[in-house]
Structures are given as structure tokens and as C-alpha cells.
Amino acid sequence: MTGPLTQPAAPATNRPVQREVEVVGRRPVAAYVELTLAAPEIAAAAEPGQFVAFAVGGPLSAALLRRSIAIAGTGEDTVTVVVAPHGVGSTWLTGLQPGDRVDVVGPLGRPFPLPSPGTSALLVGGGYGAAALVPLASALAAQGSPVAAVAGAASADRLCSLDELAAAGARVEVTTDDGSAGREGLVTLAVDELIGDAGVVYACGPMPMLRAVASAATDRGIPSYVAVEEAMACGIGVCMTCVLPVIGADGRSRFARSCAEGPVFGGDRVRFADVGRLPADLLGADAMGVLPA
Template sequence: MSDSGPVQMRSPVLTVRRVDAYHAITVVAPNIAERFRSGQFLAVAVGGEHSGMLLRRPFAIHDVKPDYGGTVEFLFSVAGAGTSWLAERRSRDLLDIVGPLGRPFPLPRDPVNCVLVGGGSGCAPLFPLAQALRRRGCRVDLVLGAATADRVCGSITARRVAETATFVTEDGSFGVRGRVSDPLGRVIEETRSDVVYACGPMPMLRAVTAMADRYELPTQVSVEESMACGTGICMSCVVPIVGDDGITRMARACVDGPVFRGERVRFDDVGTIPFDALGAPGWKAQPDGRGADREAG
């Protein structure tokens, strides 16, 4: 494979199916399937060639089969005109897709115990990650949650790919009542976890990272940010991230992420540009070059 970067393809739809509250589309995309690494995503054009919907929609890759012609599957729920159009696609329709995009989940060099935590559609990218970790000899335990039972993604598959699977719903309609962070401490203790991976809404990622910090465990989080281009040009998906030098920078979720170290994400400041972020109004370097102070006045 000479080039591991993303490609643009007009890919035929193989299947469209319902998975509880979600739709799943599988496309034939061998060049994307062979490049894919767990945690990466697709940017899909919607509305057809003459549509006024100019922006692509980002979707986490849920499943990849390099064999069988090279297929890629993504999940979504209908939330607007673009996803409504996607839900109406049928076998042999063509989709204009770009991928695989983004920074994937880093995998441990040695076999370790891993807890994977997902909320809602954020569960989708954890399944290829679980398979990749198991191929490296890691133990995998899953904690999956959502608001209601039909929004818990892949409960049957979860039991197959993980040593244990814990399910949580906010209304108590499936598994235990609560949020995914509620049973996480118990799972970490019982499985003697070494690392936590998570994907879902920002409040969930914040709570999961805080729980992992109590046990001094590293976290890798895949953030769910709105993306207009998916290629790093528009700067619409920036997130405040603390670098190795202690300086906060506005990182693009689409190319610098979507995976970041949880302890480096300034969750309290998501959606803003912190005053001490590099390049923010009033920013100036401190004498040691490691931080910033607001300009006087």
C-alpha cells in the first residue's frame, strides 16, 4: 500500500438496514477499507449532485471488511435533511465519500486490560477498536449506554467481542439505570484496567476522564464535534487541547483528532477560546515560554 492517506470515491451502496434507532449503510470502498484504522471516520456528501446541501456529513466507521470486495459500514440517526436523504438510499445507489479521515485510536504495544466506554452512536467506533485490541492480545471490557434501550448500539455484538459488557440507560429500560460513568469505577476495579477508551458526547467524555483520573489511568477519547469540511480547512471543530509544553492550542478535531488524550482536553472550555490559548486575544508568552498571561488592561 503506497499511500495511507484519505481518498475520495463514488462508492456503491451494498445494504441499508435499521439497527434499533439507527440506520446502517454499507458501501463498497476497497481503497478506504484497506487504509482504515480504528477511530477514523468518513465524510459523506448528501443530497445528490444538484443539492444545495454543500457540506459533507461526518460519520464514524463502524465496521470494515477488507475481504469480500472491501466494504465499510457507518451508522447514523436521522436528524435533519441530510441524514433523511441518506436513510432513503438503496442498494446500488452511489455515495460520494472521503476517508478514512482523522487520527485513529493509539493501540498499546503490549497486551493490557482495556475498558471501552461509549454513549449513544458513540458506541459505533468502539467495535473495530475492540477487535484490533483483541488481535494484540488485550482484554476488552465494554460499558455502553444511551438515553433509551433502542439507542444502545450493538448490544449483541458487544457480548461477542468483549470479556464483559455492561449496559446503562438513563431511563432504566435496558441494563442498569444511570449514566455510563456510574458503573465505570466498579468495572475498572473488577477488570484491573490499564487504559480507558471512550467515544460519545462531551459531557460523557468529561465524566469518564474524571473517573479514570481517580484510578490514575490514561484515557483516549474520541470527541464528537460538528465538522463542516472534515479536512482541517474551515476550523469549525476546534477543541482546546493542552500540549506537552503546557500551552493550550485550539486543535482541529477532524485532523488533529478526533482522538485525544482525555487529560489534555479542557472540557470546561469546550466551545470557547480560552484567554490563555495560543493566539487568543490578549495572549502573551510567559518568560519561560511554557504558559500565557492575559495582557494588562
């Protein structure tokens, strides 16, 4: 790790609300489903990088845990999300139709910090993670920052939000692992070509991609911010299931909650190699019986 640590994402300036809202729009987006919700209070308060948490399965459901989904856009009274049907809860969400109602809490989490106006930015999205970067691209463009975006996926049907990123003012490069759209290869292929022109880098997507992008930025002394996709069981910082090891401003490592202290972290602060582990040097690890190797 070179140079000073990236500053942590600033706390959100808003307060979340819980509301039962109406689904006012639904459309397939490749392998995903885009839902538009009538949620004026959330729309008015949301900042780029934040998310909402849905109750799933209906009022009689045995699914007690919420599903957290990044905000992909806001209108005057609406919030848009892109849902990937992975498990029971997210698959239920993709089945919602206009006129249905769903319980939602938001906006939640720490947003992406914006650089000084005019700072050039590189945005990197993996799969449906690109949807979370659309509001950021709009905010950057509005303050006069040149924006380049790389959207990558395993295949063409896993790409997301290409038109929305372009409409927000970003120059968009596309990569797919199998070459079915754009250039064949990982997102790092385009990142390595574009990162030299960036004053700041942002990324959202699978953890291996975030690790590679953050490493590329750190190696060049460029600040980076990553929105992690850790599973969030509660979305409000209570259950501690979404923790990952993060280096604090004091240089000590401790578990941080992705939903409360994140989902946006400085890219050089996340200990990607130790995600899913309890490192012995983590603050408090001794109290949990972890000894140095």
C-alpha cells in the same frame, strides 16, 4: 489534573481517497441506520477511531458541507457506518438504499493508539458512539488485551452495537438513563465499577460523557483516549469549525481541529470545561483581542 498528560494520538499511517461508492447494505439498528458501502480502498486503509465524510443530498443538492460519520467496521472490500438522523444531511443518508451511490472521502482523522499487547482495556460508548469502538475492540482482542465495554444511552432504542462489541470479544455492560435496558443510570455507574481493572480507557459519545469518563481515568492515573463528536463541516481541517481547546505536548493550550488533530485526543488533554469558549490563556488568544478576566 493529576500525573503526566496522556500521549497524543499518533497520526494516521494512511492517505484518504475520494470515491463514489455503492451502498450494498442497509438495515435499521434501533433508532439508527447501518449502511454498508463497497469501498475497498478505504476498508484496506482504515484504522480504529477514524471516520469518513459523505457528500449529502445528491449531485444537485444545495448542501455543500459533508457529513462525517465514524467507521463502525470494515470487511475485505466494505466499510460500515451507523448514522443517526439528526439534521437534513444525516437524514438523507439514512434514506439511502442498496444500489444507490454516494460520494465519500476517507479514512480521515487520527486513530485510537493501541496499548502494549495484553493491556486490559475499558471501552465506553454513548448512544451510537459505541459503533466507533467495535473496530477497536477487535484490534485489542487480536493482540491479547482483555476488553470490557460499557454501552449507555438515554433509552433502549438509543443503544447501539451491543452484539458487535460482544462478537469482537468484549464483556459488555449496558446502562440506560430510564432503565429500559440493562441497569438504570448513567454509564459512569458501570465505569466506576470496572475502571480499576483497566490499564487504558477509551470512549466515544456525547461530550458530557467523555468529560466524566476522562476525569474518572485521570483521577486514578489511568491513560484515556476520547473520540470527540464535534460537528465537522469539512472533515479535512480547512474550515476550523470543529476546534476545541487542547493541551499540547509543550503544556500550552491551543485550538485543535477535531477532524485533523482528532477525533481521538488524550482524555486529560481536552479542556472540556472550555469547549465552546475562547479561554484567555489559549495560545494566540491575545491576538484575537481576548483579555484575562
